[in-house]
């Protein structure tokens with residue numbers, strides 16, 4: 001009797017393992033194009049700010065893809081609401097500001113791609 005119990009327990013573990021591999025395999029697929037990028041830190045939503053982030057899930061600088069910093073940002077008007085976009089450096093922030101309309105559009109379309 002105990003032998004059968006052990007066997008089914010082993011089967012359950014195996015199923016869980018296969019499930020974990022499948023899930024991690026799927027998650028890795030979407031990240032493939034930035035696999036060589038830097039390690040990203042906290043998301044924008046974890047920052048202590050009065051201004052809501054444009055993308056709460058933002059972790060990467062929209063210009064270069066490095067991890068964002070809480071104190072480097074641009075506040076933009078999003079349909080009447082002020083939203084914050086974070087950067088990793090002043091240079092990237094300036095690049096964004098120089099080309100605000102295009103960069104903002106890129107940022108938003110990337111956001112939509114991520115959420116869908």
Ligand SMILES: [Zn+2]
Nearest residue numbers: 061064088092
């Ligand atoms: Zn950057």
